Amino acid sequence: MAIEEKIKKLVELRAEARLGGGAKRMEAQHAKGKLTARERIDLLLDEGSFEELDMFVTHRLTDFGLEKEQYLGDGVVTGYGTIDGRLVYVYSQDFTVLGGSLSETNAKKICKVMDMAMKAGAPMIGLNDSGGARIQEGVLSLSGYAEIFQRNIEASGVIPQLSAILGPCAGGAVYSPALTDFILMAENISYMFVTGPKVTKTVTGEDITVENLGGAMIHASKSGVAHFVSENEEEAMKTLRRLISYMPQNFMENAPVIDCDDPIDRVDDVLNQIIPDNPNKPYNVIDVITTIVDNGEFEEVHKYYAKNIVVGFARFNGQSVGVVANQPSFLAGVLDIEASRKGARFVRFCDCFNIPLVTLVDVPGFLPGSSQEYGGIISNGAKLMYAYGEATVPKVTITLRKSYGGAHDVMSCKQLKGDLNYAWPSAEIAVMGASGAIEVLNFRELSAIEDTEKKAEYIAQKETEYREKFANPYQAAKYGYIDDVIEPRNTRFRIIRALASLATKKASMPAKKHTNIPL
Ligand code: HXC
DSSP states (O other), rough: OHHHHHHHHHHHHHHHHHHTTTTHHHHHHHHHTTHHHHHHHHHHHHTOOEEEEEETOOOOOOOGGGGGGOTTTTTTEEEEETTTTTTEEHHHHHHHTGGGOOOHHHHHHHHHHHHHHHTTOOOOEEEEEOOOBOGGGGGHHHHHHHHHHHHHHHHHHOEEEEEOOOOOGGGGGGGGHHSEEEEETTTTEEEESOHHHHHHHHHHHOOOOHHHBHHHHHHIIIIISSSEHHHSSHHHHHHHHHHTSSSSTTTTSSSOOOOOOOTOOOOOGGGGGGSSTTTTTEEEEEEEHHHSGGGGGEEETTTTTTTTEEEEEETTTTTTEEEEEEEETTGGOOHHHHHHHHHHHHHHHHTTTOOOOOEEEEEEBBSSSSHHHHHTTHHHHHHHHHHHHHSSSEEEEEEEEEEEEEHHHTOOOGGGSSEEEETTTTTTEESSSSHHHHHHHTHHHHHOOOOHHHHHHHHHHHHHHHHHHSSSSHHHTTTSSEEEEGGGHHHEEEEEEEHHHTOOOOOOOOSSOOOOOOO
């Protein structure tokens, strides 16, 4: 065969592979409001940057008529390309081929790009849209999953791993995304569950729809399994691209610094007025965040889950940081089980990948009550403390208002190796709030006063005394636990200076096999 003909054959084979399960199934995919595996990759990567691998892989099965169902590529598109010029590895499950189901061979394709991502020290992005284990392949498919899981585990903390769920993701298949750093789900087209509605009904009698059991918003708001939810796939790919921009390629590198056109010494007078005079009145901490970061850009993570703590990525003078902030406008910013887990997971991600932490504190304490205690607020709250205490990245903390009790210690305090801890003049750093403190401290004297008016007067006077003594940052500053009390409007500049001073920070934990975070 002449070379021209050989090349013609190659071109034909490539065209066949690009058709996946065929034009009809592609139409069906579009009719469901979904993009195809390759269309997704085109949106995700820089134009023309995708290098596809293993296009000619086919499965080896001959049972159940599978020998007649041979598709080049075998239901997953894999390869590498760039996002803003930076290398990433990708797999994108092709639902048009046997429902994107996972076979031995297509698992091998995924494992190959995962191994390549590890070798190159580049992020791995998985676009999931699959009917799960290829039923006809039995244990071969299960072992394929396990090969992927093991790689997810080994890559954890080495390279960033992102998962987008853009269709079904059920059974054990959910565990690969669950082992990655971030999960994004697209509304209306994606769902995740370990057992679907039918089995749920048979086993528990519960009647529930697919959407209510494992839809995007359910996982974004209730289970916290999904960190991001996108209205559609275009939005999803843009979110993945933005996310990657905040991350380094691997744990040995720093995130890229981008040119910053937002003045570093910008003075934000609005911050001097943002804290209400009444300490029990809320304000939105996101307003503080967007005021101080570069160009007001904040990539919020877990936006709909545990809203009493806000976490996300931003930049100061072009440098990527992780922001953690108590949210006074939701449950008064109290720390509960969900907020502690959410915060801990984010802090650990940032620490894995050398992303400094900026913490904004306004926390009245831990949420009291039997449901919290039974749910394990002790070990869950400990997760956040642990995460901060083991984090060796630069840690800059600003106490905006309340910082009470155990929650004060948890929120990146000086003794958990906070590097620079600043407070606004509105800060109140104490064991507890005034009313609680007076109730505990003066209980005997109080009970001796019979007249209710006098009782109220006595309480008010003691509360004033307590507030004057403790409801300020100067007690903490006196001991050096707060490095400086700063004017709110200078916060941006002070954080940027702090981060600059910490750019060469070197810190490590004692040698060990691995830590034992209270899971
Ligand atoms: C082989 C599969 C498949 C699978 C779908 N297909 N899932 N083939 N193995 N797991 C095929 C279908 O036969 C069909 O082929 C095509 O993909 C599209 O599927 P449809 O059913 O037509 O699509 P839709 O109506 O959108 O429904 C999608 C679905 C459904 C909800 C995912 O296909 C489904 O319930 N599939 C089975 C899901 C499942 O039980 N998987 C195993 C889970 S256990 P044609 O030729 O008609 O196009 C598991 C264990 C993993 O995954 C353990 C890891 C540790």
